[in-house]
Amino acid sequence: MDSLVRWNAVGPDFFHVVGTPILLGRDFTDADSASTLKVAVVNQTFVDRYLPGRQPLGHHLAIDGEKGAQYTIIGVAQNSKYTRVREQDSPMAYFPYTQIPDIATMQIELRAHGNxxxxxxxxxxxxxxxxxxxxxxxxxxxxxxxxxxxxxxxxxxxxxxxxxxxxxxxxxxxxx
Structure with missing residues (x-):
């Protein structure tokens, strides 16, 4: 994968939890585990830059450093801000954390009603x-x-x- 592509390992229903619409395909589920097909969701900027005019679902990509590990694109998410409100949209790829070996850190995102x-x-x-x-x-x-x-x-x-x-x-x- 291009070094200009940011990536993040996330959990099931991540896009629902953070309120980012899936434009095409699907979000991750509990079924996306270490023993199943390696899958990825990319954002619209990724599609526009690397797959213009092509159907992104079913394409493959790999994370740097993983020998031969291929991930199949199963969804396209709407662009979202990652660190700053004014940041430019950049290509993003998301992977189920269960399919990424040796994750050192993780964030927990919760959707709450009330305070x-x-x-x-x-x-x-x-x-x-x-x-x-x-x-x-x-x-x-x-x-x-x-x-x-x-x-x-x-x-x-x-x-x-x-x-x-x-x-x-x-x-x-x-x-x-």
Whole structure:
């Protein structure tokens, strides 16, 4: 796979949980395990860049470093923002975490009704029960992640306002 393609190992119903529509094909399920056909979902930008005008379902791709491991595209997801709200769409490939050997880290995504922050103690307890040596490193809600992605823009806006007001003040008080 091209080094310009970002990839992520995810769990069943990932796209449903994060609210990203599947445009073609299907999401991952519990049936996508280590012993079944290796599968992948790609985003629309991946299709536009690498498979323009072609039917993406059934095409194969491989992850760098895996000797001969081929993954069959079973779905196309809508483009989504990955780290920043203003980032450009980039080609993405998603794989079931059960089919990726030696995953070092993992994130847990939950869909909640009501206050998601209230679920954090329960989630931490479940994660601890699952693996006592596992600990959520940075638990946060999607809202907090969204706000963090705008923090730099807010800072620049405040600085622009400050310097604009300062310039106006200097012009207004200028004598000569």
């Amino acid at each position: 998601p922050a209230a679920l954090l103690p329960s989630v931490q307890r479940v994660v601890h029960d699952f693996g006592p040596d596992l600990a959520p490193l940075q638990p946060m809600t999607q809202q907090a992640q969204f706000e963090a992605s705008f923090s730099q823009e807010h800072l620049f806006a405040r600085l622009a306002l400050f310097f604009g007001l300062l310039a106006a003040l200097l012009v207004a008080t200028r004598t000569g």
